[in-house]
Amino acid sequence: MARTKGKAGRAEGGGVVAPQTALSTRTAVALLGLFVALTLYAAHWTATSLAPPLGSDAPGTSFAEGRAMQHVIALAGAGPGSIGERQVGTEAIHRAADYVEREMQALCDAAEGSAIACEVSRSRTSGSFNLEFLGASFVNKYENLTNVAVRLYNRDAPEERPKGVLLLSHFDSTLASPGASDAGAAVSSILEFGRAVVARGEPLDADLVLLANGGEETLMQAAHGFSFHPWMDRVGSFINVESTGSAGPDVVFQGSSWTLEAYRRGARRPLGSSLVQLLFEVEALPADTDYKVLSTRRLGRLHGIDMALGQKAQTYHTHLDNPGELVPGSLQCLGENIDGVAYEFMREMKRQFDEDDADANDQPDGIYFSFLRTFFVTYSFDTAQILHLVPLASICVLLATSNAAVSAATVADAGAALAAPVAFSILFAVLRVAATGAPMVWFSRPFAAFALYLPPAAAAAITFIRGLATHNLNTSGPRTAKRRSRELSTAYISLAIPLATVGALLTFSPYRLGSYLPTWLAASFVVAAVCPVRLDAVAGGVPGVLWRLVAVAVPAAEFASLSGGYALHLLGKIGLSGNPPFEGWKYVADAAVAFVISTLVIDMIGFLPLVVRLLPGKTITRALYVVAVVAAVATARWEPYSAHHPKRLMALHVHRPDNTSVYVMSAFDSVPTTHALQLHSNHHMRELLGLAEGGAAALAVPTAQDWLPMYPMSRGLSGVLVPGAPGLPPGSQRRAEVVLDYECSAARPCEGDEVAEGHVKMYLTLYTGEPAWGVVNITGAPIRSWNLGAAVRPTGLPSDPPHMYAIRFAGNGGVEKQELELEVPEGAELHVAVAAKFYGPTDALRALQAHLSDSVALCPLTVVHSRVRFVAGEGRGAADVFAEAKAAEVRGTPGAGREEL
Structure with missing residues (x-):
């Protein structure tokens, strides 16, 4: 920005312009830095802040994390009296069902003499259903699974009464995991919530069914079975509670019809986004929950929501998912949201019954998102079709009435500025992996991913924003306050045009759940563009800077919390991204992380026109590129994994039909399986596997038949095959x-x-x-x-x-x-x-596990073909x-x- 010292200018209209001194520029830069810092802090706080946990001595009518944690320890702890791993088919799954049944019966005992009646049901279920998962279609068959449920209702309730609310989670755990968060924490929170409901003793607006099902990790089987339970005839909606990490805050990520509006009214700390639901539905997040078999959007007949803990995902589906890894405040936050939302669902069930609202479940789905954990926004797709055209219409009015110098060149630069962060960041990630041969070096140090992939994204965006400013400067005449204001307006309108266009197109597409983000970013840029000239004409333009900072900071804080929160989640869960058998896969994890991190720059791109105006030199971009290169060099030899961020490794002891036995092993991520085995440096491992020095190169490749027991997850596995494994021990009953x-x-x-x-x-x-x-x-x-x-x-x-x-x-x-x-x-x-898999290590796999690093989380299975x-x-x-x-x-x-x- 041009400066003058000690000279007053004359503003348009005859007014005197205050001198634009070096101090005013520094003030504006300080304001810019302050707003960026506050925006990032607000985004981080939104994505990670938790509720103060209450202890076990909290009032009985309150949800208390301390009491819920006692259940978590009983279900998933490792000490005396705890159950630990609880896989379907094991003896421990029955002990877990016994524990849950006792605790539910205790609720009924406590309800004696109150206004609330209570009954417990323990049932066994068998069934089958067609399922599509990970692009495959198959039948999911189950037998003799256990469901434990308790129903709370008013003692004097008439036969004709509102339909009830089902609150559910699962008490089984996945292979090789004690399942403290997934989903011991959710079941424990439901039990504690039920205890608080009984302690209050107040009449309920509708029946409340609390379900702990014993078969979700086998792909939603037990919940499907419970859908045929006699109680389900009186259920009208559901709340599914899950976990994909050991820390909150909990987020609502699937919903339909009126349920999201009820969540808005009831949640104490609302957090959620229809964009995440879109990612879930297009399988950009390759997972499923019991929501799928219950929701009318998928395979079921009910309206409901899906909510889950989502941070600290590196413990998910590993031996680290134990009670000690749960971050304090996570269960308190989850429990308080369950409390508020469940009561709101019951009120809604009563309202629908009282008003005979037969059309309530016909309400269309819509857009939803939270703002800084303070309020939750929902509106229908019909409303979106009008609302999401407002930014585009406003741009048309501005182009017709303002003096902004918008041209095809400025819009092209703006579009490039929006696309370049993603393209440059992904390109840098691919080049880094190709040059160093070291994928995922950031896995055990998540901050390193931001140091690697945020600088090139920001530098690319600034470069193209500067190009946009250059087009603005290609006119002669003095750079008056009016002209400077016009330049910024041109930049913001040029940025708004592609965003508003994308938002409008998404609104009328199958991907409309994600249409709000570009639309509201465009709206904030329209507001920034209409800053009054007089605010740019006084005090060195600082009031004008403030106007624009406020306009762009509001959506930036919310959308950066979404991108940042998802980035933190992905950095932990990328260890389960799969390892398909093609060479280019080694780039995928870094490219995916670079993509998500780069969206932070897009969320905050509204600050960059001010950055370019106040700091016009190229020092910033050069510094950003230097940071990225230094980070790449510094991390090139980092070990990706640690004891707290382990590598997930599948190890199958396979017994084939021709009476031969082999080991089949695969990583779950981009780093090769042999990295975990450390064959070049671990001679004990080579001896166990019967390999000579440097024998890693001679390892065979498993066939798809070897991976049959893991179908359909087998499509994402490759790994290595080692012949010469011992056969089944004498007297073994395992067969297929x-x-x-x-x-x-x-x-x-x-x-x-x-x-x-x-x-x-x-x-x-x-x-x-x-x-x-x-x-x-x-x-x-x-x-x-x-x-x-x-x-x-x-x-x-x-x-x-x-x-x-x-x-x-x-x-x-x-x-x-x-x-x-x-x-x-x-x-x-x-x-x-046929491929039958039996959980647990054989003696041979135990020996192998003993020589693995503590940075490897092994999932051992015996397979008979x-x-x-x-x-x-x-x-x-x-x-x-x-x-x-x-x-x-x-x-x-x-x-x-x-x-x-």
Whole structure:
């Protein structure tokens, strides 16, 4: 910015302009720095601040984290009396159900004599349903899973009363994890909330059902089973509580219809965004929750919301998910939100009943977002179609009435300034990994990711904003206050045009959930553009700077909290991003993190026209590039992992149909599997695996058949295969044996069976010996109909490629076999491949684990494979050879028109 010393100018209209002194420039720069710092602080506070935790001695009518933590320790602790890991199929899952049932019964005991009636239900459920997950379609089959629920309702409630509210989470944990946060913390918070409800003793506006289900980690099975529970006939909405990290604050990330408005009214510390819901629905966040099987938006019939803890995600699905890792205040924040939202849901159920509002559930979905944890904004898509056009209309008015020098060149520069941060940051990430050969060096030091990828993003944006300013300077004449004001207005209108256009296009697209962000950024730039000239004409333009700082800081604080919070979440959870078998994957984690971090610059790009005006030199951009390069050099030899940020490693001890056994191992991220095994430096590991010095290069690649038990997650795994593993120990009951019990046809009918002409019904039994998780893959012939067992509700056929049918199965104790009834063309050749997985390390895997670094989180599994070929009508089956030719077919090589997993 041009300066004068000791000289007064004359403003347009005859007024005297105060001298623009060096002091005024420094003041403006100080204000700019102050606003940027405050905006970043507000964003950080929004993304990470928690409630003060209450101890176990808090008043009984209050939710207290101290009391909830006692449940967490009982469920997920490692000490005496604690349960610890609670996987489906283990003995511990039953002890966890016993504990939850006792605590729910204690609620009923405490409710005696109050206005609230209480009853507990413990049920076992079996079923199946079609599921699409990670781009795959399959049947999800379950048997003998446990659900524990308690229903609270008014003692004098009439038979005709409002529908109730279901509040649920799951008490099972995933493989190799005690599950303190996922989801012991959620179940514990629900139990503590139920205790507070009973302690208050006040009549409820609607029934309240608290559910702890025992099978979410097997892909939402137990919640699906509970949807057929008799109590569900009286349930009208639900709140699902989850966790994907050991710290809050909790965020609402899925919802529908009126539920988000109810959340707005009830949440004590609201936090959420429809943009995150969009990312979830397009599987940019590859996960699912029980919301999927209950919500009318997905597979269910109810309206509800999904809320979860989301920070400190490096502990998620690892052995570190223990009670000691939960950040104090997280459960207090979660519990207070559950408290407020559950009561608001019950009030809404009563309102709908009292007003006979049959149309309430027909309300359209809409946009939602929070602002600095102080209030929550919701509006319908119909409103969005009007509201989101306002910035574009305002721009048209400004272009027609103002003297802003907007041109195609300035708009192009503005568009480049918005796109360049993402492009430059991703390019820098790819070049860094290519040059150093070291992906994810920031994983155990998240601050390093910001030091690496924020500077090039900011430098790129400043470069193009400066280009926009250069176009503004290509006019002659003195740089008066009016001209300086016009230059800034031109910059802000030019930035607003592409943002408003994108926002409007998104509003009328399938991706409208995310349309609010570019729209409201554009609106703030429109406000910044209409700063009165007189404010730029006094005191060195400081009042004008203030006007624009306030205009851009408000949305920047909120949107930066969204980008920053998601970046912090991603930095922990990127360790589960997968390791597909192609070379370019090593760049993906760094590129993804660079992309999310670079959006922080876009959120705060409204500050940059002021930066360029007040600090016109190129010193800033040069400094930013230097910081990025220095950070890249300094981190080039950093070890990505640590004991608190471990590498997740899957290790399968696989027993193949040809009586050979192998180890199959894969990382879950971009860093190669061999990095975790440390084969070059760990001679004990080489000896265990039977490898010679430098033998890592000779390791084989697993086939897709080896990864069958992990389907559909198998699509994101590659890793290494080591032959020569020991076989099953003598006396082991673990197996995957497929037996054809009998066949029926029109020519050879069975009593009570109807078989289509030219078809055969085959009755198969799969024996696993012990409760197991696994996958059945049936290929080779079209299946006309099927039934998955007498205890299992029939389900349709999956919609994947023709002649390929996948079934995932899981069950608790007492389920050592799976039954299949298939109707196929007579004479058809049917191939049945089975992979049964049993949790826990074998002696061989224990020895391997003992020589791994403490920076590796191992998930050990025993897997038993079998393959059987049947010809329908022949009454017998033959073993299928597990040969390399078959392995090639499994990988996708065309073979007689058949496709396998």
